[in-house]
Amino acid sequence: MPVKARSIQLLITALLLLYPLLVLLLVRLVEPVWLVLALLAALVARLLIGGRSAPVSMIIASATAIIAIAVMSAFDQALSLRLYPVFMNAAMLVAFSATLIWPPTMIERFARIFEPDLPAEGVRYTRKVTFVWCGFFVLNVLVSLWTALYGSMQVWAFYNGFIAYILMALLFAGEYLVRQAVRKT
Numbered sequence: 001m002p003v004k005a006r007s008i009q010l011l012i013t014a015l016l017l018l019y020p021l022l023v024l025l026l027v028r029l030v031e032p033v034w035l036v037l038a039l040l041a042a043l044v045a046r047l048l049i050g051g052r053s054a055p056v057s058m059i060i061a062s063a064t065a066i067i068a069i070a071v072m073s074a075f076d077q078a079l080s081l082r083l084y085p086v087f088m089n090a091a092m093l094v095a096f097s098a099t100l101i102w103p104p105t106m107i108e109r110f111a112r113i114f115e116p117d118l119p120a121e122g123v124r125y126t127r128k129v130t131f132v133w134c135g136f137f138v139l140n141v142l143v144s145l146w147t148a149l150y151g152s153m154q155v156w157a158f159y160n161g162f163i164a165y166i167l168m169a170l171l172f173a174g175e176y177l178v179r180q181a182v183r184k185t
Contacts, residue, residue, distance in 0.1 A: 005049050012046045020161030023081050024153055032077035039084060040070055055109065057098040061091035082148035085160040086141055093137035096130055105130040125182060129175055136171055140164055 015022065019039070026035060043066045047059065054062075065087040072080035099105040104112070108126035112118055118126070144164070147156040 009046060009049045012042050012049075015042060016046070017165075018161070019084065020157040024157040024161075027078070027081070027153065032081055033073070035081055036069070036073045036077050039081070040066060040073075043069070055095065055099070055106070057095040057102075057106075058091075061095040061098075064094070065091040079148065082153075082156055083145075085144040085164065086148055089137050089140045089144055093134055093141060096134050096137065100127070100130055100134070103127075107133065125179070132171070132175070136167070140167070 023035060043062065047062050047066070065084075068087045069080050069084060072083055096106045099109070104123075105127050107129040108118065108123055111122060111126050115122065144160055147159045151159070
C-alpha cells in the first residue's frame with residue numbers, strides 16, 4: 001500500500017477510534033445528518049483503501065455495517081450515530097464467526113503473520129481464541145445497544161469510546177499471557 005494511502009487509512013482509523021468522543025462533542029454543534037454522512041464517508045473510504053488486503057468476511061461485514069447505518073439514518077439520524085458501535089461489533093462478530101465455519105479462523109490468520117508454519121496445536125488454540133473473541137463481540141453488541149437505546153450520550157461515549165477499548169486491551173493482554181503459558185507446557 002502506498003504511503004499516502006496508508007497515512008489516510010491511519011487517519012481514518014484514528015478518527016473512527018475517537019468516534020464516540022467526537023460525536024459527544026459535535027452533536028451539539030452539527031446536525032446529525034452531517035455527522036452520519038461524515039461517518040459513512042469515512043467507513044467507505046477505509047473500506048476502499050484497505051479493503052483489498054482484508055479477509056472477505058471482514059469486507060462483507062463492514063459493507064453490511066455501512067448499509068445498516070445508512071438505512072437506520074433514514075429513520076433516525078441521531079440514533080444511527082449511536083448505533084455505529086453496535087453495527088461494527090456485530091460486523092466483527094459475523095466476520096470472526098464466519099471463519100469458524102470457513103477456516104482458517106480469524107485468529108489463525110493473525111497468528112500466521114508472525115508464525116507462518118503454525119503447528120496443529122496452534123491451529124486448535126487459535127480456534128478457541130476465535131470463539132472467545134466471538135463471545136466478547138456478543139457481549140459488546142449487547143452493552144453497546146443498551147447504551148445507545150437507554151444511556152445518556154455521556155454513558156454511551158464513555159462505554160463505547162473508553163471502556164470497550166479497555167476491555168479489548170485486557171482480552172488481548174490476557175490471551176497473550178495464556179498463550180505464553182501454553183507455549184511453556
